[in-house]
Each structure stands twice: as C-alpha cells, then as structure tokens.
Amino acid sequence: SQTIHQWPATLVQPVGSPLSLECTVEGTSNPNLYWYRQAAGRGLQLLFYSVGIGQISSEVPQNLSASRPQDRQFILSSKKLLLSDSGFYLCAWDRSMNTEAFFGQGTRLTVV
C-alpha cells in the first residue's frame, strides 16, 4: 500500500531563518507531488507541483522554492522566512487528476 510521510509535524522558526520541509512517498512510482499551504480557517492554496524528477511548477510567487531530487521525494525550502509564511503546509500525491489525492500529516509552521 502507498503511504506518504511529511515532517516535521510542527515547527517554530524565527524570521529570516531558512526552512526545509520534506515529504516522501512509498509504495508507488512516478507520482504527481504537490505542496499546499492552508491559512487558518481557509481552503488550500497550491504552491508547487511536480510531475517528475527535477520538474517543478510554481503557482504562486513567493520566497519559497521546491525541489524533487528523487522520484518520491519532494522538498519545500526557503532561504529567509517571513512572518507571512506561517501556516499549515501539506504535501500530497496522486496518480492523475482523475484520482483522489493523498495528503501527508501536515506541518504547522509558525514564524516568530
């Protein structure tokens, strides 16, 4: 069966510090991978998606970046965090847009 791991679960970082969130998928190959951000009490905002190794598409201009160094690994990074980067970050994968997406446990990021 397929599983998705995302860590850490919670993170408190000072403004200006770097960020690295990691997501890995097991039990499938060549998944589509996604990074979403959810503000408190709101819907999801797609940040990045990837259809293959090294292929990253950005949906929202920001000081975040994403990388996919391996088929089932997706990393969200920032060189310098802003207060506005606080939120709930979710990694997800699917096989295609005709199937459901599976989400990781999420990372609650608080920038102080």
Add this chain to the structure above:
Amino acid sequence: ELKVEQNPLFLSMQEGKNYTIYCNYSTTSDRLYWYRQDPGKSLESLFVLLSNGAVKQEGRLMASLDTKARLSTLHITAAVHDLSATYFCAVAPMDSNYQLIWGAGTKLIIKP
C-alpha cells in the same frame, strides 16, 4: 477569476437531521473532489466525481455533480457526531492538468 464557493461556511446541527452542503464553481469542469479535514489534521478524500450526473455514496454521505449548473452537493443523512469536521470541495478546471481550485471549507458541528 476562478472561484469555488461553498455554502454554508459554518453549520451546526443536531444528530439525526439531514442537511446539504453546496459547492458552486465558476469555471468549466467535469472533475470535482470532496475532502474531509478533522481539526488540526490532514485531509482525507471522500469522493471523486468525474462526470455530469455522477452520484457517489458512502455511509451517511452522498455527493453529486451537475456540470451544467456548475454545482456539487454533499448530502448528510441522519447526521452523527463523528461526521463533525470541515468539508472541502475542489474543482479541476478543464484547461488545467494539475491545478485544483479549492473552496474555503464548510465547518460542520453535529451536536449529540
């Protein structure tokens, strides 16, 4: 502008009652998804609706899609406390392979 609007955004109801959550969208689409999110948790897929007139049921939940009206409904029958959660709909625009447009979510509280 692509919009997905859920109605209501907040719903408090008694156990045993029936109710419907509505999801209206502004773009042409034939793919719509319903997800559930428990407080502080990740998202869980409920239904994937891929054609006009699609209807799916799981337990006390039933979802339908009318692509001509650009409307999906999530109907709750004889609600129980365990269904308390936030429910999201998400729409895949026809001209997008990977982007989902998310509703703001409907927070459902079911009182014993």
